[in-house]
Amino acid sequence: xxxxxxxxxxxxxxxxxxxxxxxxxxxxxxxxxxxxxxxxxxxxxxxxxxxxxxxxxxxxxxxxxxxxxxxxxxxxxxxxxxxxxxxxxxxxxxxxxxxxxxxxxxxxxxxxxxxxxxxxxxxxxxxxxxxxxxxxxxxxxxxxxxxxxxxxxxxxxxxxxxxxxxxxxxxxxxxxxxxxxxxxxxxxxxxxxxxxxxxxxxxxxxxxxxxxxxxxxxxxxxxxxxxxxxxxxxxxxxxxxxxxxxxxxxxxxxxxxxxxxxxxxxxxxxxxxxxxxxxxxxxxxxxxxxxxxxxxxxxxxxxxxxxxxxxxxxxxxxxxxxxxxxxxxxxxxxxxxxxxxxxxxxxxxxxxxxxxxxxxxxxxxxxxxxxxxxxxxxxxxxxxxxxxxxxxxxxxxxxxxxxxxxxxxxxxxxxxxxxxxxxxxxxxxxxxxxxxxxxxxxxxxxxxxxxxxxxxxxxxxxxx
Amino acid sequence: xxxxxxxxxxxxxxxxxxxxxxxxxxxxxxxxxxxxxxxxxxxxxxxxxxxxxxxxxxxxxxxxx
Numbered sequence: 404x405x406x407x408x409x410x411x412x413x414x415x416x417x418x419x420x421x422x423x424x425x426x427x428x429x430x431x432x433x434x435x436x437x438x439x440x441x442x443x444x445x446x447x448x449x450x451x452x453x454x455x456x457x458x459x460x461x462x463x464x465x466x467x468x469x470x471x472x473x474x475x476x477x478x479x480x481x482x483x484x485x486x487x488x489x490x491x492x493x494x495x496x497x498x499x500x501x502x503x504x505x506x507x508x509x510x511x512x513x514x515x516x517x518x519x520x521x522x523x524x525x526x527x528x529x530x531x532x533x534x535x536x537x538x539x540x541x542x543x544x545x546x547x548x549x550x551x552x553x554x555x556x557x558x559x560x561x562x563x564x565x566x567x568x569x570x571x572x573x574x575x576x577x578x579x580x581x582x583x584x585x586x587x588x589x590x591x592x593x594x595x596x597x598x599x600x601x602x603x604x605x606x607x608x609x610x611x612x613x614x615x616x617x618x619x620x621x622x623x624x625x626x627x628x629x630x631x632x633x634x635x636x637x638x639x640x641x642x643x644x645x646x647x648x649x650x651x652x653x654x655x656x657x658x659x660x661x662x663x664x665x666x667x668x669x670x671x672x673x674x675x676x677x678x679x680x681x682x683x684x685x686x687x688x689x690x691x692x693x694x695x696x697x698x699x700x701x702x703x704x705x706x707x708x709x710x711x712x713x714x715x716x717x718x719x720x721x722x723x724x725x726x727x728x729x730x731x732x733x734x735x736x737x738x739x740x741x742x743x744x745x746x747x748x749x750x751x752x753x754x755x756x757x758x759x760x761x762x763x764x765x766x767x768x769x770x771x772x773x774x775x776x777x778x779x780x781x782x783x784x785x786x787x788x789x790x791x792x793x794x795x796x797x798x799x800x801x802x803x804x805x806x807x808x809x810x811x812x813x814x815x816x817x818x819x820x821x822x823x824x825x826x827x828x829x830x831x832x833x834x835x836x837x838x839x840x841x842x843x844x845x846x847x848x849x850x851x852x853x854x855x856x857x858x859x860x861x862x863x864x865x866x867x
Numbered sequence: 868x869x870x871x872x873x874x875x876x877x878x879x880x881x882x883x884x885x886x887x888x889x890x891x892x893x894x895x896x897x898x899x900x901x902x903x904x905x906x907x908x909x910x911x912x913x914x915x916x917x918x919x920x921x922x923x924x925x926x927x928x929x930x931x932x
Contacts, residue, residue: 485870713906732881735889743889747896750880756904761917763908 407432407568408573409863411703411839415474415572418472418807419466426466426477429523430459433479436525437570437610438627440867441569443551444541450524459522465519469698474629478695480573484525484690485532486617487606488512495531495608497540498737499730509606511575511617511634514579518633525569527561532582532610533723533741535800536793546791547590548864549830554793554802556786562620563590566867573630577592579610581747581785581808583618584820584835591822591831591859593850594620594810598840599815600645602631603638605841611722612643613810614715623855624821628653628847652844656851660696665851666703666775668783668837671807675708685823685832686784689853693782696852703781705774706767711810717752717760720815724749749810751753764813771814772839781837783807785820789830811837819846821839821861829865868897 407429410418414711418424434452441447464479482488485495488513494500516522527545529535536554537665541794545560547553548568559576563586564576576583587594593641595618596705602617609615632653637646644698667690672678678686689701724731727746735743775781787805791798811818817839825835834853836846854860873894877885885893902920 663923709906710908713903717903717907721904732884735885740888740892744892744895747882747889747893747901749896750882750893751876751897751900753900753904756900756907758917759907762911763913765915765917766911780915823914 404547405450406569407624408436409683410572410673411623412478412572412621412629413474415478416447419477420471422466422591424612425457425634426459426462430455430479431478431524431842433571443546444548444564444568444688446527446561446568446570447481447524448494448527448542448561449491451491451522454522455523462519462771464851472519473808475515475633477521477571478573479521479523479571480515480575481562481565481571482512483528483562483574483576485528485577485608486512486575487841488522488525491525493525493608496528496542497530497742500667501541502532505606505608510603510638512606520573526565526574529558529560529609530739531727532558532577532579532587533745534739536606537621537739537741539739546793548867549790551590552792552794553830554589554799555587555788555790557743558582558755558853559620561585563587563592563594565594565619566590566622567864569863572621572626575634576618576620577607577610578616578618578755578812579614580715580812581806583616583620584785584808584818585806587620587820587832588833589790591625591833592620594618594621594820595627595821595843596811596818597631597829597843598817599633601635601841601843603641603644605638605640605789609726611719611720614719614814617711617768624847624851624858625653625656628656630849631843640690640802646651647841650844652847655844656847660693660698660846660849660852663698663701663779663845665693665849666778666780667700668703668705668807670704671708672787674803676787678784680788681826682784682789683851684830685835686782689834690782692853692856693849697854698849700782703774704769705810708807708810710763711813713805714760715809715813717756718764719753720749721747722749734763748760756841768814771816775839778840780842780849781839783835785833785835790802807835816840817846819850819855824857824859825862868894873897
């Protein structure tokens with residue numbers, strides 16, 4: 404059998420359904436890997452072995468009794484530690500919330516539990532999903548398994564690291580300015596920021612409510628679609644939640660790309676910014692792969708990256724300060740330095756600038772929608788650079804603006820990041836696919852065809 | 868902006884417990900916000916309003932029956 408550490412959701416679910424793999428065996432194997440490897444990569448802020456084994460035993464009993472609930476039944480998962488799980492602290496990786504124990508599950512946690520999935524623990528994040536890799540918090544920052552001193556991206560850093568290190572097959576992250584897609588890019592895994600409103604954020608600590616998304620993170624594309632199948636859905640308790648008919652995003656994943664029209668947003672990484680040459684070459688190579696599979700790929704132009712970035716930063720900072728202002732007034736010293744700086748940035752955004760940023764947002768949404776006319780999806784970079792050293796504060800700070808993820812928090816469009824190869828020295832490269840709202844299924848279809856044609860998934864970090 | 872002005876801004880915002888190092892951070896934030904505001908396009912018109920749309924809830928079929 405495949406190494407259990409790198410067994411994906413679809414394969415694990417099928418083996419469990421067929422009673423060829425016990426949920427207890429899988430959970431125990433992953434807990435053993437966590438005990439061995441997590442002290443090196445710091446993906447978890449809390450591991451819950453007793454709860455996990457109890458849930459795995461219950462799943463096993465149900466399945467043996469013929470009550471298989473679906474592909475997640477008995478499959479372990481982890482939650483970014485801004486997502487509530489009843490009875491366990493939601494710390495946001497912060498001293499401020501070290502004793503914050505919710506009495507309800509987040510919508511997405513409840514969906515996973517109802518599917519019979521097995522929680523392994525809570526995963527590291529940048530403090531309050533905004534801070535950056537910080538060394539002045541109660542837990543150390545997660546480290547990229549592709550190199551012991553490499554930045555894993557953030558803010559869903561523990562989710563990306565745990566998947567890349569083979570500590571679990573399924574994780575949830577959140578994405579306000581790229582926080583699912585950044586660690587997905589730098590850790591060589593798959594991360595989806597769904598359409599705004601598709602996945603409920605009830606029970607998730609907000610960062611900036613008009614930009615916040617919950618997103619599935621997995622190693623492979625099919626697994627990601629299966630996870631989105633489970634967590635998407637209307638929730639009246641989330642003001643942004645969209646009421647629409649349920650959809651199986653995994654249903655036509657292997658339909659191929661023949662005849663699809665894909666826009667290559669080259670100006671993001673070749674004019675607006677200059678991407679690392681290996682990263683830009685990976686995008687050009689991906690365009691060729693998709694052409695070879697029968698897609699039409701031609702250039703698409705969107706607004707300049709700077710316009711989206713200005714818009715996103717102003718809105719994010721102002722909305723984040725609105726969430727944090729009472730804590731900043733009462734307990735400013737309990738934040739790490741990075742989170743405090745970024746949250747104070749929002750304290751002094753003027754109301755007029757915030758309103759103008761919303762005006763700009765409406766304009767950018769109109770322009771982007773128009774640019775997508777005649778295209779099924781767009782292809783571009785996620786970040787401009789592969790992972791830098793985690794203890795190089797200047798390099799990590801520089802990496803945040805050098806990205807093309809914020810545009811799609813501004814527009815609310817779905818955006819999917821998948822592995823796209825490696826640098827000469829073994830760091831993951833990635834690509835980003837973007838669709839019109841609610842076209843997640845089409846993005847998965849394109850990404851799956853690319854994944855099958857390239858086989859990047861087969862490679863794992865050295866030493867794990 | 869000098870230290871007294873930064874302190875006045877902090878107090879006006881209700882941030883009365885900021886320590887000297889936090890006030891230095893706030894000074895950086897003030898400069899960052901000024902720069903960011905200048906990057907907004909100059910041609911934004913009031914007609915491009917971020918619309919607040921009100922919708923009547925659809926009839927609840929259970930109540931109707």
